[in-house]
Each structure stands twice: as C-alpha cells, then as structure tokens.
Amino acid sequence: MSRTTLLRLLAAAPLAAATACTPPAPPAEPAPVPAPAEPAPARPALEIVAEPPTLGAPRPYTLPPIEEFRLENGLRVVVVRQASVPLVTGRLILEAGAEHEPAERNGLAVLTANLLPEGTAALPGPELAERMERLGAQFQTGAGQNSTFAVVAALKPAFAEALGLAAQAVTAPAFPARDFERVKQQAITAHVQSQSTVEGLAAEAFARAVFAAQAPYARLPGGTAATLGQVTRDDVVRWHRTMYVPAAATLLLVGDVTADEARQIARQAFGSWRGAAPRLVRKPNPSRPAQRTRVILVDRPGSVQSHIRVGQAAPGAEDPDVIRLTALTQVLGGAFNARINQNLRERHGWTYGAWANFNPARGAGTLFIHSSVRTNATDSALVESVREYRRIVEEPVPAEELTGATGNLVGSFPASVQTVQGLAQRMQNLLVWGLPMDYYATYREQLAAVAPGDVTRVGGARLTPGAATIVVAGDLAQIEAPIRALNLGDVEVWSPAGERVR
Structure with missing residues (x-):
C-alpha cells in the first residue's frame, strides 16, 4: 500500500467512525402552523403619461476665452x-x-x-x-x-x-x-x-x-x-x-x-516654416437650374436595397438662414423621432433608418432626405419621401413638434463641446467657413428662438419641392418601371461615371 493511500484512509477513518456511532436523532417536533399572512398591499396602478415632460431650462454654457x-x-x-x-x-x-x-x-x-x-x-x-x-x-x-x-x-x-x-x-x-x-x-x-x-x-x-x-x-x-x-x-x-x-x-x-x-x-x-501665399481664386458653385423635378436612376444589378436621395442645393454656412434651416432639417429628419424616420421605418418598416441632412459648406451646401430601403418597397418609399419633402414646405410645423426637435439640439450642445476634441471640431468649422469665432456664444439661444413661422418662411424661400433632385441607385430591372409610373418628373438613367445612358 502506498503512503499516499494510507494517509487518505487514516484521514477518512474518524469521519467513518463518528458516523457509525452516532445514535439516531429523536423525532422532530411538529412545526407550528404559521398564522395567516397579512395580505400584501395592492400595488398602485401604473400611471400612463399621455404627454412627455416639458423641457427644462438648458444647462448654462459659456464659450471659453x-x-x-x-x-x-x-x-x-x-x-x-x-x-x-x-x-x-x-x-x-x-x-x-x-x-x-x-x-x-x-x-x-x-x-x-x-x-x-x-x-x-x-x-x-x-x-x-x-x-x-x-x-x-x-x-x-x-x-x-x-x-x-x-x-x-x-x-x-x-x-x-x-x-x-x-x-x-x-x-x-x-x-x-x-x-x-x-x-x-x-x-x-x-x-x-x-x-x-x-x-x-x-x-x-x-x-x-x-x-x-x-x-x-x-x-x-x-x-x-x-x-x-x-x-x-x-x-x-x-x-x-x-x-x-x-x-x-x-x-x-x-x-x-x-x-x-x-x-x-x-x-x-x-517658426522656421516658409513659403509665399498662393494666389487663390475661389470658384463659384452654382446649382443646376431646374424648372421641375428630375429623377436620376443609377443601376446596381442584383441589389437587394435601393438608396434614395431627395433634395437640392442649399445655402452655404455663412448664410443668415442657416440656423432656421438647421431647425427645419431637424424636424424633417434630424433624429430618430423625426418625420421621415417615423414614416419610412416606424410606420411602414421599409428601412432600418431614414434621415435628413443639411450640409452647409463655404458658399453653398446641400439639403436632402436619404435612406436605403428594400428593393420591392422603393417606389412606395420614394412617394413618402417626396411627400415629406413637400409637407415641410407646404404645411406649418406645429409649435410642439418644433420645440421638441430644436430642444434636442439645444440641450445636447454643451455635451458636444465638453471635450477638447468636440470643441476643436466646432471651432475648426468656423475658421474654414470664415465665421466669427464667438459664433457659438449665442448658438443655442438663436436655435431656441426659431418659431414655426420662421420654418415656414425659410422653407418657402429656400426649398423647391416642385423642382427637387431625386436620385435612386438600385436594381433597375426591378425598380425602374415602378418609378417611371409615379410620374414624379423627368426620368434619366445614368452610368456610375455620371454619363446619361437614356
């Protein structure tokens, strides 16, 4: 017998002996019958909030020196x-x-x-x-x-x-x-x-x-x-x-x-860097004149999705209407609960997400709705995208909807400039666009002051839903005929290189 085996037997022996010599336990006393429990107090019914809470005052923010x-x-x-x-x-x-x-x-x-x-x-x-x-x-x-x-x-x-x-x-x-x-x-x-x-x-x-x-x-x-x-x-x-x-x-x-x-x-x-300034002449960026809506189709054979863009050229970053166009875009598609996403995604389930972008650059910009949708829903999603683009111009925006949309931007602004990198990106935009360096000192106040009438005015003055540019890229074998049947405007088919095919 090995030493290890012997040690194991000796270690187990006391436990075995104790188990063999222990007398049986006496029968247990019957457990007392518990008194009836007090009934638990009824939980209060969940209160259904019909209206979202009102927005509080924005956090104070002071632009750094x-x-x-x-x-x-x-x-x-x-x-x-x-x-x-x-x-x-x-x-x-x-x-x-x-x-x-x-x-x-x-x-x-x-x-x-x-x-x-x-x-x-x-x-x-x-x-x-x-x-x-x-x-x-x-x-x-x-x-x-x-x-x-x-x-x-x-x-x-x-x-x-x-x-x-x-x-x-x-x-x-x-x-x-x-x-x-x-x-x-x-x-x-x-x-x-x-x-x-x-x-x-x-x-x-x-x-x-x-x-x-x-x-x-x-x-x-x-x-x-x-x-x-x-x-x-x-x-x-x-x-x-x-x-x-x-x-x-x-x-x-x-x-x-x-x-x-x-x-x-x-x-x-x-300090040792040298070089003469170049003689730069900034070229203008005119938009293409349009009297009616253009529909441009680009083929990607076999695609299971189509990408839709509905929009136009827009003012540049230095334009006085930029704040109001920002508010308009926020209502149209600047957040998950904005109009175009609620329509295409939440109501109809055609896409994972639909948005609107206002991209002001120096001298000019673009404003457009965009979304990638199922191929078999392309024509339907296009109709709704055009409808929302028209509605933001033709129908007054309710005050509550506008306040909620701009309140999101106003409330989140301090967080966007809280980090050094976030603040630097904002300031870089001002330098590139040639705007005053104290622009963001009153940015929130200007945005919060935008009224429904301002959105109506700027939409009517700056957007032309009756002469929009529509681009759809997808499998033309499946989407071209349904889109043409919508009669939204003049239809052109382009190659990926931008050449008109037909």
Missing part, C-alpha cells in the same frame, strides 16, 4: 483655453481643399493629405508613428472641399513634442515613391468599393446632379478611380509646395494651454 496672434512667417494662431483636463489638441488648417484642385486631378488634395503620415527624409513614417505612440499622442490628417487639416492630440506635458513631430511631417514630407503608389492604390480601391454600394453610387450622382458641371462641389473630394489614376507624384509634390504655406494656414490650439504657452509652442514647431 479665445485669443489669437500671428507668427512672423504669417501663420495665424488661435487659442481656445479649456483647462478642465490636462489635454491639448492642435489643428493645422490649410487653405488646400479640393475646391482648388484641377477637375481632371480630382482627389489630389485628399491624396496629398493622406501621404503626410508617411514621414520625412529624416523621420520615416514607421518611426514617426512609433514616437507618437510613445508620447501617447494621436496624429491624423485629411482634407475636404474647403481645407486640409492635420490634427494632434496629447496630454499637456507631451503636446509640444508631438506637435513638433507633426510639423515635420506636414512641412517637409518626403513622399517616397513606393508609399505614394501604395496610398494612391488604396484611394482608388476605396472609390471602387464605394461604387459597389447603392449609397456610394447615389452620393456621387447626387453631387453631380445638384451642382453645375464646372462647380467644384459637383465632385466628391476623394476623387474617382479615373481621376486618381492620372495623379502623379510630381502633382503631389507641386501641390504641397504651392498650397502648404504658413500665410495660408491657421494653427488652432484648444485645451489646457495659455496664450503665452501657445506662442512658444507654435514658434518651436512652425
């Missing part, structure tokens, strides 16, 4: 101090948006911006990324219609070094040939993938249909496979040399930073 100055090289620096957390974000905003690029090189501005993180001759991209990571910093670049931007965010002790690294990438990029080809191919692939979706097809066709052919806004900033294919490395180098200059740039610093600290940080990062 804003200071600005220029460096000796012409770089404008704007400082917005928000010292609630020891974090700083810097945004270098350049007048190098897609609106300035040649039409045949559409995508050049975005491609150049996307190449910046690939590094400099002395600081290759992988080393740049590693050093940013060691600092705990975030670095990203991008471009749109009106501007190019580079964003750095870091804790205050690491911010100056992180901004210095970003400044090297922005002001002296190497644009290695191999990286250029790789990033360019990624951009082409992204466009091809976009064209494989009904949403991508509709977005591109809508821009082309709303704006005149020569308008920069008729082209999406990312470019197409055809235009990107024509962009060379020399184009990128020339674009950077011409457009990336301090006199046409603004450095926005937001967070735990004083004006004196900002001046020192900006000089350290960008």
Whole structure:
C-alpha cells in the first residue's frame, strides 16, 4: 500500500467512525402552523403619461476665452483655453481643399493629405508613428472641399513634442515613391468599393446632379478611380509646395494651454516654416437650374436595397438662414423621432433608418432626405419621401413638434463641446467657413428662438419641392418601371461615371 493511500484512509477513518456511532436523532417536533399572512398591499396602478415632460431650462454654457496672434512667417494662431483636463489638441488648417484642385486631378488634395503620415527624409513614417505612440499622442490628417487639416492630440506635458513631430511631417514630407503608389492604390480601391454600394453610387450622382458641371462641389473630394489614376507624384509634390504655406494656414490650439504657452509652442514647431501665399481664386458653385423635378436612376444589378436621395442645393454656412434651416432639417429628419424616420421605418418598416441632412459648406451646401430601403418597397418609399419633402414646405410645423426637435439640439450642445476634441471640431468649422469665432456664444439661444413661422418662411424661400433632385441607385430591372409610373418628373438613367445612358 502506498503512503499516499494510507494517509487518505487514516484521514477518512474518524469521519467513518463518528458516523457509525452516532445514535439516531429523536423525532422532530411538529412545526407550528404559521398564522395567516397579512395580505400584501395592492400595488398602485401604473400611471400612463399621455404627454412627455416639458423641457427644462438648458444647462448654462459659456464659450471659453479665445485669443489669437500671428507668427512672423504669417501663420495665424488661435487659442481656445479649456483647462478642465490636462489635454491639448492642435489643428493645422490649410487653405488646400479640393475646391482648388484641377477637375481632371480630382482627389489630389485628399491624396496629398493622406501621404503626410508617411514621414520625412529624416523621420520615416514607421518611426514617426512609433514616437507618437510613445508620447501617447494621436496624429491624423485629411482634407475636404474647403481645407486640409492635420490634427494632434496629447496630454499637456507631451503636446509640444508631438506637435513638433507633426510639423515635420506636414512641412517637409518626403513622399517616397513606393508609399505614394501604395496610398494612391488604396484611394482608388476605396472609390471602387464605394461604387459597389447603392449609397456610394447615389452620393456621387447626387453631387453631380445638384451642382453645375464646372462647380467644384459637383465632385466628391476623394476623387474617382479615373481621376486618381492620372495623379502623379510630381502633382503631389507641386501641390504641397504651392498650397502648404504658413500665410495660408491657421494653427488652432484648444485645451489646457495659455496664450503665452501657445506662442512658444507654435514658434518651436512652425517658426522656421516658409513659403509665399498662393494666389487663390475661389470658384463659384452654382446649382443646376431646374424648372421641375428630375429623377436620376443609377443601376446596381442584383441589389437587394435601393438608396434614395431627395433634395437640392442649399445655402452655404455663412448664410443668415442657416440656423432656421438647421431647425427645419431637424424636424424633417434630424433624429430618430423625426418625420421621415417615423414614416419610412416606424410606420411602414421599409428601412432600418431614414434621415435628413443639411450640409452647409463655404458658399453653398446641400439639403436632402436619404435612406436605403428594400428593393420591392422603393417606389412606395420614394412617394413618402417626396411627400415629406413637400409637407415641410407646404404645411406649418406645429409649435410642439418644433420645440421638441430644436430642444434636442439645444440641450445636447454643451455635451458636444465638453471635450477638447468636440470643441476643436466646432471651432475648426468656423475658421474654414470664415465665421466669427464667438459664433457659438449665442448658438443655442438663436436655435431656441426659431418659431414655426420662421420654418415656414425659410422653407418657402429656400426649398423647391416642385423642382427637387431625386436620385435612386438600385436594381433597375426591378425598380425602374415602378418609378417611371409615379410620374414624379423627368426620368434619366445614368452610368456610375455620371454619363446619361437614356
């Protein structure tokens, strides 16, 4: 017998002996009969609230102090101090948006911006990324219609070094040939993938249909496979040399930073940057004149969904009606409980979501309803989308509905600028659009003051539901005939490249 087995038997023996010698337990006393329990008090009936609670007063909000100055090289620096957390974000905003690029090189501005993180001759991209990571910093670049931007965010002790690294990438990029080809191919692939979706097809066709052919806004900033294919490395180098200059740039610093600290940080990062300001002429973005509604169809064979857009060109960000159009859009489709989503999703179940967007850019914008719907419900969803677009113009908006819609924006505004990043994005918009830097000091009050009559007036003056632009991308074998039968307007069939097929 092993020692382990013996130990186990000895350990169990006392328990076995105790069990064998224990006398049987006496019979248990009968349990007393419990007294009848008191009846539980009846729960109060649930109170059904017929009306939602009234909105309370909005949380107070004060715009942080804003200071600005220029460096000796012409770089404008704007400082917005928000010292609630020891974090700083810097945004270098350049007048190098897609609106300035040649039409045949559409995508050049975005491609150049996307190449910046690939590094400099002395600081290759992988080393740049590693050093940013060691600092705990975030670095990203991008471009749109009106501007190019580079964003750095870091804790205050690491911010100056992180901004210095970003400044090297922005002001002296190497644009290695191999990286250029790789990033360019990624951009082409992204466009091809976009064209494989009904949403991508509709977005591109809508821009082309709303704006005149020569308008920069008729082209999406990312470019197409055809235009990107024509962009060379020399184009990128020339674009950077011409457009990336301090006199046409603004450095926005937001967070735990004083004006004196900002001046020192900006000089350290960008003080040696040089370059003459380009002579830029902003091209107008006229909309296509329309006397009646246009219906543009784009084929995606075999698609189980169709994407619908109903809308038109709209005023730019600097227009005095922007606040009122924002309120109108919020009622139409700015939230889950807005009109178009309640109609297409909640009432009819044709879509996972339907929305309305007002996208003001510099000088012009767009306003439209959009939704992806089941293919067999395309014509029905289109009828309801057009109906809602007409109704927002032709019928007065009830005061309660307007108050609920704008109250959502008014109440959520402080949260949207509570973080350093959120506030910086708002301030960047003002700089790009050329609006006063104290614009958001009265934004909530202006929005809350919009009355039903204001919505009626601005809808009648700015929107033309009888001459709207409708774009539908989907399986034309199934949706074209039903849409034509609706007689909504002149029907055109376009190729994905924007050429009229019939």
